[in-house]
Amino acid sequence: PSGANVPALVIGTGYGGCVAALRLAQAGVDVHMIEMGMSWDTPGPDGKIFANTTSPDARSFWLRTKTKQPLSNFLGFPIDRDIPKYTGILDAEEFAGITVYQGRGVGGGSLVNGGMAVTPKRENFGAILPSVNVDEMYDTYYPRANAGLGVATIDPAWFDTTDCYQYARVGRKHAQRSGFPFVFVPTVYDWDYMKQEAAGAVPKSALAGEILYGNNYGKKSLQKTYLARIKDTGRVTISSLHKVTSVTPAAGGGYTVVIDQTDTSGATTLTKTVTAAKVFFAAGSVGTSKLLVRLKATGALPALNGEIGQGWGDNGNVMCGGANHLWDPTGSLQASIPTGGIDNWNAGGAFAEVAPLPTGIETYASFYLSITKNPNRARFSWNAATGKVELNWQTSWKQPSIDMAKTIFDKINAKEGTIYRTDLFGTYKIWGDHLTYHPLGGAVLTKATDNYGRLHGYSGLYVIDGALIPGNTSVNPFVTITALAERNIEKIIATDL
Numbered sequence: 067p068s069g070a071n072v073p074a075l076v077i078g079t080g081y082g083g084c085v086a087a088l089r090l091a092q093a094g095v096d097v098h099m100i101e102m103g104m105s106w107d108t109p110g111p112d113g114k115i116f117a118n119t120t121s122p123d124a125r126s127f128w129l130r131t132k133t134k135q136p137l138s139n140f141l142g143f144p145i146d147r148d149i150p151k152y153t154g155i156l157d158a159e160e161f162a163g164i165t166v167y168q169g170r171g172v173g174g175g176s177l178v179n180g181g182m183a184v185t186p187k188r189e190n191f192g193a194i195l196p197s198v199n200v201d202e203m204y205d206t207y208y209p210r211a212n213a214g215l216g217v218a219t220i221d222p223a224w225f226d227t228t229d230c231y232q233y234a235r236v237g238r239k240h241a242q243r244s245g246f247p248f249v250f251v252p253t254v255y256d257w258d259y260m261k262q263e264a265a266g267a268v269p270k271s272a273l274a275g276e277i278l279y280g281n282n283y284g285k286k287s288l289q290k291t292y293l294a295r296i297k298d299t300g301r302v303t304i305s306s307l308h309k310v311t312s313v314t315p316a317a318g319g320g321y322t323v324v325i326d327q328t329d330t331s332g333a334t335t336l337t338k339t340v341t342a343a344k345v346f347f348a349a350g351s352v353g354t355s356k357l358l359v360r361l362k363a364t365g366a367l368p369a370l371n372g373e374i375g376q377g378w379g380d381n382g383n384v385m386c387g388g389a390n391h392l393w394d395p396t397g398s399l400q401a402s403i404p405t406g407g408i409d410n411w412n413a414g415g416a417f418a419e420v421a422p423l424p425t426g427i428e429t430y431a432s433f434y435l436s437i438t439k440n441p442n443r444a445r446f447s448w449n450a451a452t453g454k455v456e457l458n459w460q461t462s463w464k465q466p467s468i469d470m471a472k473t474i475f476d477k478i479n480a481k482e483g484t485i486y487r488t489d490l491f492g493t494y495k496i497w498g499d500h501l502t503y504h505p506l507g508g509a510v511l512t513k514a515t516d517n518y519g520r521l522h523g524y525s526g527l528y529v530i531d532g533a534l535i536p537g538n539t540s541v542n543p544f545v546t547i548t549a550l551a552e553r554n555i556e557k558i559i560a561t562d563l
């Protein structure tokens with residue numbers, strides 16, 4: 067309620083926010099979590115909570131009147147369609163040079179993501195977070211994160227035989243014939259549930275193509291893991307459809323937090339003010355960066371340092387498709403959870419996940435999301451004239467990612483006698499270089515904050531999400547975001563409470 071005084075307020079309910087709330091509550095602290103998206107616990111008219119990828123509706127997008135699907139075209143035809151404007155689950159947030167996809171709702175990105183739960187190779191960790199003790203991460207915090215998230219790897223014998231991973235076996239064959247290592251990618255999908263889906267024994271989700279707009283059954287999103295444990299503590303309240311708009315020092319100590327309550331059209335219905343002794347920014351790389359940049363520039367938090375908004379990267383995301391021969395089908399049934407990747411990180415700077423194209427028909431296409439060692443970093447800044455935070459990323463900054471991905475796919479194409487698909491991202495466009503799913507940075511560890519996420523300039527303000535990571539994790543990021551949050555909150559609880 068407005069006027070309340072809370073010991074700890076957490077902005078956002080994604081990975082960083084959930085780790086902070088769970089560990090604080092377990093330490094005996096009452097926590098209030100604020101989430102701008104919906105709670106995603108009530109079925110729609112079709113009896114399901116989440117919409118299917120093949121038939122997007124109002125639930126699918128955050129305040130848009132037309133879908134903006136990552137694959138804009140198929141067989142040359144545009145596939146985006148009109149939808150009612152609604153506080154839906156996937157935000158395609160557009161900056162001048164890049165569209166940044168993010169989850170909106172209680173559970174953050176865990177609601178919409180592919181569930182790939184990858185721990186970076188230990189030898190690559192130094193380049194990801196150079197100030198963090200590697201032994202502590204690999205002995206304690208990565209195992210804690212993997213256990214908390216319910217990470218597991220596919221049964222290799224089932225992988226070898228099931229129809230729904232034929233597309234990934236084609237990817238493995240092409241990788242190995244060109245001399246690249248193929249690795250299994252662990253996930254947070256319930257593999258026993260997927261086996262039962264394949265056997266026709268339970269309602270389908272991965273095998274019904276559910277992914278981008280939520281997963282109704284088998285994926286262990288944060289709703290099924292950290293948020294369930296948070297609920298069990300009895301110490302955490304969560305306000306959905308509430309958006310934090312300001313944080314500023316309060317006269318009597320602590321921070322005054324201004325929060326807009328909205329309806330499902332996005333309109334503000336009520337503005338509330340609470341006082342919090344400690345505030346955790348966990349609004350995601352983009353959400354946290356936008357808030358901090360604006361609060362610094364407009365005088366609400368003027369003592370934040372000049373590193374705020376800096377060091378942002380796209381985790382080198384770039385997508386492409388391969389056009390296979392007619393004797394090399396990828397299957398009409400494709401599990402929506404990717405489970406394998408082609409590793410050319412050390413030699414070529416690219417790790418390519420074999421992604422599904424769950425269209426329900428045979429496409430003779432292989433589809434890949436590559437994570438690359440793109441060195442470009444962008445910065446968020448406040449535009450006083452428009453009243454908006456801008457990001458200076460340029461589309462051409464993806465060229466190093468394309469070059470790195472080509473170290474894999476040019477070789478595969480040459481070996482197999484195949485070509486790139488040109489019908490997935492617009493007419494004759496090979497590379498999906500207009501987006502990222504993996505925004506990272508903007509309030510980087512040891513730059514905008516100390517080595518545990520305490521913001522420089524203010525005691526009692528913390529960053530605990532993807533904004534801490536300087537632009538790249540060499541693999542999909544959520545396990546690293548979770549593990550770093552586990553490390554930081556342990557220190558904060560031990561020393562700051």
Ligand code: FAD
Pocket residue numbers: 077078079080081082083100101102103167168169170171172173174175176178179180181182183184278308309310311348349350351353354357503504505530531532533542543544545547
């Ligand atoms: P988030 O999970 O983004 O959570 C931030 C939350 O804060 C959101 O719920 C947001 O609505 C809320 N918020 C923002 N601003 C405010 C505000 N002002 N007030 C209140 N609330 C606010 N990663 C992987 O590791 N593996 C994958 O397979 C994978 N696939 C992906 C697929 C898609 C389509 C997308 C979009 C992402 C994917 N990711 C994947 C990325 C992963 O989901 C993110 O890296 C992760 O969710 C980031 O965690 P976070 O805690 O930093 O923030």
